Amino acid sequence: MxxxxxxxxxxxxxxxxxxxxxxxxxxxxxxxxxxxxxxxxxxxxxxxxxxxxxxxxxxxxxxxxxxxxxxxxxxxxxxxxxxxxxxxxxxxxxxxxxxxxxxxxxxxxxxxxxxxxxxxxxxxxxxxxxxxxxxxxxxPYYSEAFLNAGLRAAVTSGELASGTGGRGINTAFRSELAEAAARVLTENCHLGRAYDFTGNLWTYTQLAHALSRISGKPVVHRDRHGRAPGAQGWLEDQVRAGALERQTDDLQHVLGHPAATLEQAVTEILTQPAPPAAGPAPE
Structure with missing residues (x-):
């Protein structure tokens, strides 16, 4: 059990x-x-x-x-x-x-x-x-903190801003980490191991290029000079410091297949139906 x-x-x-x-x-x-x-x-x-x-x-x-x-x-x-x-x-x-x-x-x-x-x-x-x-x-940090439906706004405006300084990001999606966990729980070759999971390294410049290719609309990356508000600003500070550039092949090894690429992630995000607009506030 x-x-x-x-x-x-x-x-x-x-x-x-x-x-x-x-x-x-x-x-x-x-x-x-x-x-x-x-x-x-x-x-x-x-x-x-x-x-x-x-x-x-x-x-x-x-x-x-x-x-x-x-x-x-x-x-x-x-x-x-x-x-x-x-x-x-x-x-x-x-x-x-x-x-x-x-x-x-x-x-x-x-x-x-x-x-x-x-x-x-x-x-x-x-x-x-x-x-x-x-x-x-x-x-690692979850990819969903960076790669989510909010990217639609960048496609609409043609601009993707970040305070990451061009540094790499090694996030992974919850779904793939969950798949890895299920494999560890049901296979007998993982006891005593410590896995350092990372996804494929990507940057915001690469993300802007992926948004452009997949949406068919030009999107450029702009380095934000001011700090983003709240948790996003803190996360971007970690990226700018190089704290998210570590890479291992542990996740791919446990999954038995490569982790999702940036292109795959962006394609899934942009092809999903847009969330419904908020309705009027209740009286």
Missing amino acids: IVVSAASGAFGRLVIDQLLTRCPADHIVAAVRNPKGVADLAARGVGVRLGDYDDPAALRTAFKGAERLMLISSPELDPSRRADQHKAAIDAARTAGVGAITYTSFLGADTQAHGVTAAHHATERTLFASGLPHTLLRH
């Missing part, structure tokens, strides 16, 4: 979708904080159990009988509390007799104990100390 924690989130649902193509539904359990919120998974034959990272007793029950546990990192923002939640899950897994854990970590967590990787670094150390067989899936 495979238990997927935090299964109600976007990534967890994608992992379950992939698992359903590889094993029977009654071999899969979704551990979630709100079982009523995943009635659709139950309707597909997936087992559903209460699995709250802040409730160790519930976690022990949720993980009981699991040969493999997909430990998806908590959405908690505070690194200390997040690491404590992960430790509680690992302790519960050991008590419940889980056979092996697959954990969604982050690139650089093996060496960086601060910032974005702080909780992941602590969790990797906890896993090593637990003695449980495990596999580490160190994710």
Whole structure:
């Protein structure tokens, strides 16, 4: 039996979708904080159990009988509390007799104990100390943060602005990371491994060229001088510093096929129906 924690989130649902193509539904359990919120998974034959990272007793029950546990990192923002939640899950897994854990970590967590990787670094150390067989899936940033329906606006205006300074970006799509996770959970050759996943390196200049070719309309890249607002500005700062240029072939190796190219991603985005316009505000 495979238990997927935090299964109600976007990534967890994608992992379950992939698992359903590889094993029977009654071999899969979704551990979630709100079982009523995943009635659709139950309707597909997936087992559903209460699995709250802040409730160790519930976690022990949720993980009981699991040969493999997909430990998806908590959405908690505070690194200390997040690491404590992960430790509680690992302790519960050991008590419940889980056979092996697959954990969604982050690139650089093996060496960086601060910032974005702080909780992941602590969790990797906890896993090593637990003695449980495990596999580490160190994710890059998701491609969806950069490559999304918002690119339609660049096609319309003919201009794509960024503050990335022409540096490379190694993101990967959630769907491919979920496929890789499902393979790790259902294949026997990954225990004891730590994978550093990256997608194909791309730049905003290349993105502008891809938008032009696929849309048939000229799009030019302009380097933004001011910082973009909010999280986008922070992400672009990381890119400009060269923090997203690391490359490995781990994702392709686990998938058994190349990761999506920039051309493929842009084609899919531009050929999808445009989202409906917002209706009038309710009175």
